Amino acid sequence: MMRxxxxxxxxxxxxxxxxxxxxxxxDSVDRGDRLDTNALRDDVSTNRLRxxxxxxxxxxxxxxxxxSKGAKSRRxxxxxxx
Amino acid sequence: xxxxxALLPILGWVSASGAWGAELNLVDMxxxxxxxxxWSVVGTISPTFTDNALFSRDDRRSELYYEPDLSVxxxxxxxxxxxxxxxxxxxxxxxxxxxxxxxxxxxxGGRLTENWDGWRFSVIYENRYDFDGVYRDLAFISNDVxxxxxxxxxxxxxxxxxxxxxxxxxxDLAEARRWRFDAVLGIExxxxxxxxxVSTPLFEAYWxxxxxxxxxxxxxxxxxxxxRYGFTSNLSLTTTVLYEARTSNVxxxxxxxxxxxxxxxxxx
Numbered sequence: 001m002m003r004x005x006x007x008x009x010x011x012x013x014x015x016x017x018x019x020x021x022x023x024x025x026x027d028s029v030d031r032g033d034r035l036d037t038n039a040l041r042d043d044v045s046t047n048r049l050r051x052x053x054x055x056x057x058x059x060x061x062x063x064x065x066x067x068s069k070g071a072k073s074r075r076x077x078x079x080x081x082x
Numbered sequence: 083x084x085x086x087x088a089l090l091p092i093l094g095w096v097s098a099s100g101a102w103g104a105e106l107n108l109v110d111m112x113x114x115x116x117x118x119x120x121w122s123v124v125g126t127i128s129p130t131f132t133d134n135a136l137f138s139r140d141d142r143r144s145e146l147y148y149e150p151d152l153s154v155x156x157x158x159x160x161x162x163x164x165x166x167x168x169x170x171x172x173x174x175x176x177x178x179x180x181x182x183x184x185x186x187x188x189x190x191g192g193r194l195t196e197n198w199d200g201w202r203f204s205v206i207y208e209n210r211y212d213f214d215g216v217y218r219d220l221a222f223i224s225n226d227v228x229x230x231x232x233x234x235x236x237x238x239x240x241x242x243x244x245x246x247x248x249x250x251x252x253x254d255l256a257e258a259r260r261w262r263f264d265a266v267l268g269i270e271x272x273x274x275x276x277x278x279x280v281s282t283p284l285f286e287a288y289w290x291x292x293x294x295x296x297x298x299x300x301x302x303x304x305x306x307x308x309x310r311y312g313f314t315s316n317l318s319l320t321t322t323v324l325y326e327a328r329t330s331n332v333x334x335x336x337x338x339x340x341x342x343x344x345x346x347x348x349x350x
Contacts, residue, residue, distance in 0.1 A: 029222075
């Protein structure tokens with residue numbers, strides 16, 4: 001009986017030690033850093049895509065008729081700057 | 083419990099303002115202009131084979147893993163040359179059998195980009211939550227402050243997109259605090275309207291500042307080549323072969339890795 005208890009105690013200590021070894025915080029940091037590098041590569045790919053115009057575009061505020069000419073000239077200068 | 087607490091600010095952010103994106107401005111959002119903020123969902127899905135699942139120097143294990151990377155963004159302009167982006171981003175790696183390699187990150191961030199004579203200068207703040215497993219246990223919380231400069235060069239059918247990025251990470255885990263420098267060159271060679279050859283060689287340098295990692299310095303070299311097919315302007319499939327090697331002044335942190343796999347990129 002005593003021998004079984006000792007075996008169980010040593011087994012529990014062994015499992016705990018293995019878990020502690022696996023829980024090196026540097027491993028979590030390294031895994032996260034690798035995802036960051038992948039994210040950087042993903043950005044290169046997704047930024048080459050052109051998001052389509054769709055209903056999720058928030059509508060601009062309605063402009064009074066008297067200001068429509070000014071608004072139009074502002075927008076054309078914006079597109080010209082890119 | 084800790085991970086549940088970590089999700090609260092995420093939900094709060096979503097309900098309060100809701101917007102996000104990744105992060106590095108390699109190309110302007112073509113749907114944006116000064117007065118119209120634009121929502122978008124962009125992402126990447128990439129089942130991949132690796133010959134070093136645990137990126138270990140000595141314990142190399144071949145494995146398949148699945149890595150979705152999804153962002154929700156709000157892009158807009160403050161002036162003609164100054165743009166902003168708010169974003170949320172979810173990304174994880176799930177391995178077929180090596181579950182110890184599973185990892186996930188949730189990010190919330192904001193970015194300001196100034197266009198100056200073709201160059202794009204960005205400052206970025208990112209609040210991030212790193213998990214062991216696929217959103218299983220919260221490992222640490224970090225705040226990244228970044229600055230980057232990027233530009234596109236187009237010559238005939240070739241587009242070159244160099245980017246330099248400097249980051250400091252503040253974190254509740256001492257081992258995660260570090261400086262990081264990235265130099266990336268996005269290359270695209272258009273073969274015809276649908277097909278392209280693409281590559282993204284990069285170099286990274288890390289200077290860890292605290293905890294068990296204090297004094298550690300890593301360098302990462304990566305080269306890849308892929309063939310991309312664009313289904314539409316917002317959906318493409320790329321098959322890639324990638325080689326990556328990390329050197330370090332901590333010998334056990336060195337590794338090399340070969341990865342092969344397709345990736346589906348989308349923007350809506």
